[in-house]
Amino acid sequence: MTSSFVREQAKPVERLPFTIKRVQTDEDMRKAVQIRHAAYARHVPEFARSLREPELSDYENDCVVLLAESKLDGSPLGSMRVQTNQGRQLSVEDSVALPDWLQGRRLAELSRLGVDGGRVGRLVKIALFKACFEYCENNRIDYLVLTGRSPVDRQYEQLLCVDVFEEKMTIPLQHVGNIPHRIMSFDIATGQERWEAVNHPLLGFFRHTRHPDIDISKKTMPRPVRVPVTPRLPDQPRGNPSVFALA
Numbered sequence: 262m263t264s265s266f267v268r269e270q271a272k273p274v275e276r277l278p279f280t281i282k283r284v285q286t287d288e289d290m291r292k293a294v295q296i297r298h299a300a301y302a303r304h305v306p307e308f309a310r311s312l313r314e315p316e317l318s319d320y321e322n323d324c325v326v327l328l329a330e331s332k333l334d335g336s337p338l339g340s341m342r343v344q345t346n347q348g349r350q351l352s353v354e355d356s357v358a359l360p361d362w363l364q365g366r367r368l369a370e371l372s373r374l375g376v377d378g379g380r381v382g383r384l385v386k387i388a389l390f391k392a393c394f395e396y397c398e399n400n401r402i403d404y405l406v407l408t409g410r411s412p413v414d415r416q417y418e419q420l421l422c423v424d425v426f427e428e429k430m431t432i433p434l435q436h437v438g439n440i441p442h443r444i445m446s447f448d449i450a451t452g453q454e455r456w457e458a459v460n461h462p463l464l465g466f467f468r469h470t471r472h473p474d475i476d477i478s479k480k481t482m483p484r485p486v487r488v489p490v491t492p493r494l495p496d497q498p499r500g501n502p503s504v505f506a507l508a
Contacts, residue, residue: 272471278381279338281392281475284326290315292337293328300375308438312373323348327392327477329376329385339376339385343396345369352436353408353444360425363446366403369396372436390420391467392475397449399477405449408434408442420463421455422447 284290294315301309319326319342329339344351351370353359359368371393376386397405406425409417414429422445424430431441448455456464 274471277474279329281329293340296337296340297375341374341389342372356434369402370406405447407445410442414443417445
């Protein structure tokens with residue numbers, strides 16, 4: 262056994278009321294699209310119309326879609342997509358050239374992040390971030406690139422992400438409906454060191470606790486399908502009264 266495996270197994274275990282996994286099946290993708298569409302419909306309804314079905318990027322070999330599901334009933338609680346630049350440039354690069362210090366680096370871009378707005382929503386969001394950081398470490402990513410509109414960008418600041426360009430500068434991005442976003446980055450290699458330096462409140466969750474319910478190890482990609490998400494009519498009951506689109 263490797264020393265890293267031994268250290269990981271020695272961490273205290275915390276169980277979550279949900280699981281996080283890679284999208285593997287058509288049903289997984291349907292759930293991811295459902296929570297994604299609901300989240301964006303709440304905050305940017307015009308752009309959300311384009312998110313009723315899976316996007317081609319969801320099936321690219323350099324992308325992984327993560328899905329959080331309730332253990333109670335299997336309902337979707339959150340989702341995000343992570344794309345690396347190993348096969349093509351990041352989606353954000355369709356709108357802007359990244360600076361020289363990011364050129365030639367192994368990059369990953371976080372996008373399509375949305376979570377349920379119920380009591381468990383904040384925990385789901387934090388757990389999705391942990392899964393994303395683990396994915397970046399497992400794939401030897403140098404920098405995670407994040408694009409956030411207000412007020413989401415402040416959540417990225419709290420994780421110690423920094424602006425790629427001028428402080429708080431926003432740029433319209435094609436892959437998010439030309440809505441102005443801040444472009445931010447997170448240095449994966451120094452993440453724990455920087456969290457420790459400020460005694461970050463999420464340090465224990467991210468680095469010193471083992472969460473078996475977060476399992477992103479499988480690599481099977483789903484086949485492309487069209488999975489429409491039927492918008493909920495106003496008089497229909499809502500299982501998730503408030504759902505937040507985060508990026």
